[in-house]
Amino acid sequence: MYVYLYDNFLKQKRHESVLKAMETKLTDYGIAGKIIRLQHYTSAELLVEDEIRKGAKTIVIVGDDTTFGHVLSRAASCKVTYGFLPVGQDNAIAQVLGIPLGVEACDVLARRRKLRLDVGWVNNRYFISQLHIPPSNISIEYDESFKVSSTTGKMELVVCNLKPFIWTGKGKQYVVHPQDGKLEAFLRPVVKSKILRKDLFEAPSIFPFAEMVVSSRTPFPVETDGKVSKEVKITIKLAKSRIEMVVGKDRKF
Amino acid sequence: MFKPNTEESYTPSYNHSTQPDEVETVVGPSVVVEGDFASEGNILVKGTVSGNVQTGKLLTVERGAKILANVKAGNAIISGSVRGNVRVEERLELTESAQVDGDVVCKILVVAAGALLQGKVSMKGIEIQELHPDRKKLSSRNKFKLASDVESEENQ
Numbered sequence: 001m002y003v004y005l006y007d008n009f010l011k012q013k014r015h016e017s018v019l020k021a022m023e024t025k026l027t028d029y030g031i032a033g034k035i036i037r038l039q040h041y042t043s044a045e046l047l048v049e050d051e052i053r054k055g056a057k058t059i060v061i062v063g064d065d066t067t068f069g070h071v072l073s074r075a076a077s078c079k080v081t082y083g084f085l086p087v088g089q090d091n092a093i094a095q096v097l098g099i100p101l102g103v104e105a106c107d108v109l110a111r112r113r114k115l116r117l118d119v120g121w122v123n124n125r126y127f128i129s130q131l132h133i134p135p136s137n138i139s140i141e142y143d144e145s146f147k148v149s150s151t152t153g154k155m156e157l158v159v160c161n162l163k164p165f166i167w168t169g170k171g172k173q174y175v176v177h178p179q180d181g182k183l184e185a186f187l188r189p190v191v192k193s194k195i196l197r198k199d200l201f202e203a204p205s206i207f208p209f210a211e212m213v214v215s216s217r218t219p220f221p222v223e224t225d226g227k228v229s230k231e232v233k234i235t236i237k238l239a240k241s242r243i244e245m246v247v248g249k250d251r252k253f
Numbered sequence: 254m255f256k257p258n259t260e261e262s263y264t265p266s267y268n269h270s271t272q273p274d275e276v277e278t279v280v281g282p283s284v285v286v287e288g289d290f291a292s293e294g295n296i297l298v299k300g301t302v303s304g305n306v307q308t309g310k311l312l313t314v315e316r317g318a319k320i321l322a323n324v325k326a327g328n329a330i331i332s333g334s335v336r337g338n339v340r341v342e343e344r345l346e347l348t349e350s351a352q353v354d355g356d357v358v359c360k361i362l363v364v365a366a367g368a369l370l371q372g373k374v375s376m377k378g379i380e381i382q383e384l385h386p387d388r389k390k391l392s393s394r395n396k397f398k399l400a401s402d403v404e405s406e407e408n409q
Contacts, residue, residue: 145288145289146289147287148287149284150283150284151283151285189284202281202282202283203281204281205279205280205300206277206278208294
């Protein structure tokens with residue numbers, strides 16, 4: 001049995017036609033199912049567990065990167081197959097998973113090419129897309145073997161799981177697609193901030209890792225899958241083969 | 254009108270790809286790494302590393318970068334400074350701005366004019382015949398000749 005989790009923003013009229021076309025195609029494939037609309041305060045974990053109890057075998061997330069991160073960061077521990085139908089503008093993860101935007105995504109879902117994916121683990125919760133620490137005075141220890149610091153002081157840290165890391169430097173745009181099997185940390189020290197009143201970043205330092213400890217004397221903000229919290233010390237790990245996901249042939253890993 | 258080309262710019266024969274997709278680990282210019290640092294993929298050092306560096310693939314130390322410990326790599330291009338022993342499985346390339354203070358072990362060594370190297374260089378695959386066995390043969394033949402001469406003299 002298929003259960004479809006629709007994000008709240010899909011209520012907007014501009015998505016109506018795509019959703020209708022998707023629902024028709026899913027009915028044609030014989031994989032149409034119950035539709036649940038996610039609200040801001042819906043607990044994804046409880047919802048998914050409840051649906052599993054009622055007999056759901058596949059949970060399909062319908063929305064964008066934020067929806068994907070919101071659901072899976074809470075429900076990654078649930079033992080069920082996940083699918084994804086990307087709708088909307090902000091859909092970088094779908095590209096990594098090889099799932100096309102809109103109606104064509106139904107073909108990928110119907111083919112059921114399943115793969116186990118790794119997810120990030122930070123202070124007892126999962127993160128799916130990215131972890132972001134804005135420029136802060138942080139020190140980082142990798143795999144209990146080496147420490148990384150900056151000569152300029154503040155550093156920005158981005159840890160990518162499924163969402164690609166994009167930065168512009170020397171008039172060029174760089175895109176790094178993270179590979180499955182490890183986490184990639186992108187560190188960007190702030191070069192100038194006072195003169196131009198704007199943070200200028202150095203080209204990023206890249207470190208693949210299995211475990212990382214980020215600490216600071218003062219609390220620093222941590223953003224994971226749309227949730228922001230203030231921490232003094234965080235441990236980031238890779239949870240191997242945590243979720244079973246329907247992926248496309250053109251996936252990036 | 255046109256300035257004569259007085260300076261020959263040295264370009265390493267290995268083209269280290271600057272495409273971020275192919276580089277596994279990058280240590281940026283204002284980043285300091287303290288401790289032993291190992292990677293399975295290519296390493297590009299632009300900053301400072303105070304600890305052993307190890308990779309099975311290509312290590313690139315850019316101009317201005319510093320490594321203050323031993324280095325082990327599959328291949329290496331050094332344009333910065335290394336204070337420690339360098340052990341490379343295949344090819345080690347020292348560009349014009351390279352400074353190495355330590356012993357070097359490699360299979361192929363390329364040194365550009367201007368590179369500074371202070372230490373013992375050991376290279377695998379040397380097949381120069383030893384001189385001592387030939388000398389022994391020569392001396393034994395001489396001895397044999399001497400003995401035969403003595404015998405002929407005695408017969409006479």
